[in-house]
Amino acid sequence: MGAGRLAHIEVRGARHLITAEQGRLLEHAVEKLHGVDWAAWNAMLGRLLVSFDEDGLDLDSLIETVAEAESEHLPADVAGGRGTVDAKTRHQITLTADVVAAAGSFAARRLRLPKAPLELAAIVAMVDHLPGVRTRLRQALGHHNADLLVSAVAATINAASQAELSSIADAALRVVLLQEESEQRKTWRRRAADLAGNAAAGRAESQDDDRPGALPDGPVERYAQRISMVTMLVAAAVTAMPAGVRRAARVLAAGSPVPALAGREAFAGGLGRLLARRNVLVRDRAALRRLDRVDTVVIDAAVLTGGRQVITHVVPVHGTVEAAWEAATRLVGGPGGTLPAGADGWALTDLRSLDTQIPDAVLADARAHDGVRAKLYALTRDGGAAAVVLVEPALDPLTAALIAAGRQAGSVLLAGAPAGIRARVPADGTVAGARASPRRSGRCRPTGTSCCSSGSATTPRSPRRTAASACCVRTGGHRGAPT
Structure with a gap:
């Protein structure tokens, strides 16, 4: 993805299998190009960040150089990773398939063409009832390729069985996810220079620490497991009834956990879009899909705390607490949390630079309320100590x-x-x-x-x-x- 003078180039293979030394080799290979300012391998993103002069080097040449460096410096089992579509392309293809399926379904209904059995939807439903099936498909084809295959099969079945509502619902979800993708890409472009202004800021090593415990199932996962178990049991039971196979297929299709999963995807997609519009960059949008597991x-x-400071305790040496507090408050709150110069003879002075002796009882009282980040000052007027005040960062x-x-x-x-x-x-x-x-x-x-x-x-x-x-x-x- 080009971002002005900064490109984020995804490197093939498993990002956490690429060592820091291999990442440095990729950097050196790219930095040899005329027009490249610097390159940084970011293992957390699985991308090579390259700052270059777009007038002297085009993005296609840069990507070609990265591909050659992958083949030269990365092991075959890493660099030879399976080609796969990205999330944006997958959603675009799926949206197109859903629109075509819905239009074809409407046309077939108007022309009174025969429709395929609704029980065919059980084929796709089995992929959701048995998570191991989708997992094996992703291992064999790649994550996005496997999901794209399942979506294409579902759209084809919806068109053949004239179930346009299913295609319309999935198309609406794809629109939300594409909007999220688009807004996040815009945020990347706006903030790329701020977040990776140089090679040191853009470089990151792989985080090898394991989670302290396995990622727990969320409410959607628990619901999907329960509904799939009940659906499979009911489907097995109805096979003994007349036309049992067709009845079982309908049960499998009706009991699909997809609506719950799609609802979470729609919520996370809308949240990701909203965050991007507020200039919040979500590095890993999978985290938005796990918010229902947060405890x-x-x-x-x-x-x-911000730059402001606040008076939290005052111990007067002379006069009243109220008078000392009012005078000290006027002196606190300069730009960036600094203490402004005194007014009308009032000033806040560091205790170590104070010439006047402060009673031990006053200091003991003030220090009893002292916090780690708080600081004690002497409130003085015309050089004489009037009180000891405790200044702390103000809470937002x-x-x-x-x-x-x-x-x-x-x-x-x-x-x-x-x-x-x-x-x-x-x-x-x-x-x-x-x-x-x-x-x-x-x-x-x-x-x-x-x-x-x-x-x-x-x-x-x-x-x-x-x-x-x-x-x-x-x-x-x-x-x-x-x-």
């Missing part, structure tokens, strides 16, 4: 709403939260953040272009120690954020 939400504590106004939304899914944990934030945010527990756990979070980029976390925590709702592995969403950052 724990991990929030990066850094996104809960939507913090409470964010916590409440997270609780609708399950427990809410804070990642990398200092003591002061933990005391002010009603979360259910904490996990180590990127700064506290560099080994586990070393693949998380400080730029916010990706986020992955693994760790363990104990929550009030789940007293057992829980191992977690999650894809995180950054809610802060300029011009939107990726997931």
Whole structure:
């Protein structure tokens, strides 16, 4: 996919089988081309990112060079990967097949042509009732090729049996998914330069860590398993009845779990489109299809505070708390969280640079409320100490709403939260953040272009120690954020 001066070129084969050294060889092969600024192998995306001068090098020549480098530097079992259509092409072909099938069905009905038995739909339904069948097809043909084959067979059967409603429903789903694909590609183009401004930012190694546990089934998977089991049992029972085979075929077609799966796809497609329009880049859209399995939400504590600061505690040396608090509040909140210069003789001064002695009782009271990220200042007027104030980063106004939304899914944990934030945010527990756990979070980029976390925590709702592995969403950052 070309994005101005930056191209994302998908490399054939299994991306996690390509080593870092092989990725460097691909980079060096491409960087020899005249007009290429830099190349970076991103194993997490399975793509080679290339910055080039489009006036001196066309994209076709660049792709041809990558193909030659694959054949030269990658093993045959990796570089010789099966050619497959991409998701966009698959949806376009399927949409075309659905439209043709629906039109053919209407035409055949108007012409009173004989229709094929509705029981033929059981052929496709068996692929959904027996997940192992689709899995074997994907292993043999490739993921998108196998799904395209199943969709083509379904469209053909719908046309022959004049079941146009099924084709129309699937066509509507493809429209939603194509809109998601289109909007996400536009977001890629808008944000490519920001997210991969140089080779170091674009390069990423494969994440070899296994999940702490198997990915659990979601409600749609559990429903599909139950409905398929019941349908298979009923179909087996009705085969003993007159015209049992035809009755069994109709039962298999009627009990297909496809509507539930299609409903989730439509929701995730609409969500992906909405996120893209809000400049949110979803790196792996499969994550949107797993939202129904979320039972724990991990929030990066850094996104809960902005540049503003706030007074959280005041201990007066002279005068009242109210007067000192009012004066200190006027001094807090400069650009980027800085403390502005004093006014009317008032100033916030670092305790270490203060000449005036502050009573020990005042300091003890202030330090009793001190948080990890908070800082103590002396509130002075004309050089004399008036109070000791505690200044902390201000919480985002939507913090409470964010916590409440997270609780609708399950427990809410804070990642990398200092003591002061933990005391002010009603979360259910904490996990180590990127700064506290560099080994586990070393693949998380400080730029916010990706986020992955693994760790363990104990929550009030789940007293057992829980191992977690999650894809995180950054809610802060300029011009939107990726997931």
